């Protein structure tokens with residue numbers, strides 16, 4: 001069993017980056033896998049205990065080229081194709097005639113429920129030696145420390161320190177909001193992601 005505080009203390013002394021990722025959804029987990037691949041340690045802090053606890057309705061995500069490319073870079077696109085389904089057509093329904101017309105997409109989409117995607121990425125994370133996944137308590141605040149580290153307080157009252165914090169806590173992130181001076185940067189990134 002990893003003692004997270006000891007791990008952090010050890011790495012602080014060694015002056016190695018230690019990234020805390022707030023949010024273990026698709027973005028947070030994938031980020032941790034990508035960091036692992038370049039030799040950077042991270043801890044993913046996810047508020048919920050189970051992948052779909054945050055929302056009782058499980059909906060299907062269809063990953064386009066950007067999403068598939070990210071999985072490819074994480075080395076797990078082939079495995080994801082085995083758990084998801086390939087969406088090769090868009091179906092146009094003509095309300096008057098009742099005809100259903102299939103249109104072949106330029107590139108296929110990868111469809112899978114959010115629950116399934118999170119479960120899949122958690123399994124990949126299990127095999128990443130530099131990633132620690134802590135579930136069941138969210139991040140409540142982040143504060144800068146004098147030594148240029150960040151003090152991250154969790155909802156269970158524990159405090160972790162990190163060299164970097166990534167706010168992967170969803171579209172309406174409160175963690176990213178807690179750094180108002182970086183607002184223009186993450187709004188720009190959000191716009192790029194959704195265009």
Ligand SMILES: Cc1cc2nc3c(=O)[nH]c(=O)nc-3n(C[C@H](O)[C@H](O)[C@H](O)COP(=O)(O)OP(=O)(O)OC[C@H]3O[C@@H](n4cnc5c(N)ncnc54)[C@H](O)[C@@H]3O)c2cc1C
Pocket residue numbers: 022023024025026027028045046047048054059060061062063064067114137138139140168169170171174
């Ligand atoms: C109906 C519907 C359909 C969608 N279809 C698509 C689609 O087809 N393709 C697509 O790309 N996207 C789709 N989306 C958007 C989709 O939800 C996002 O692309 C994807 O879930 C984003 O992942 P994320 O990790 O950024 O955020 P989220 O999935 O929102 O995950 C954020 C995680 O952070 C956790 N969290 C929140 N606050 C904290 C905290 N303080 N501390 C710790 N953890 C915290 C949450 O519990 C959650 O697990 C759809 C959304 C909806 C609602």
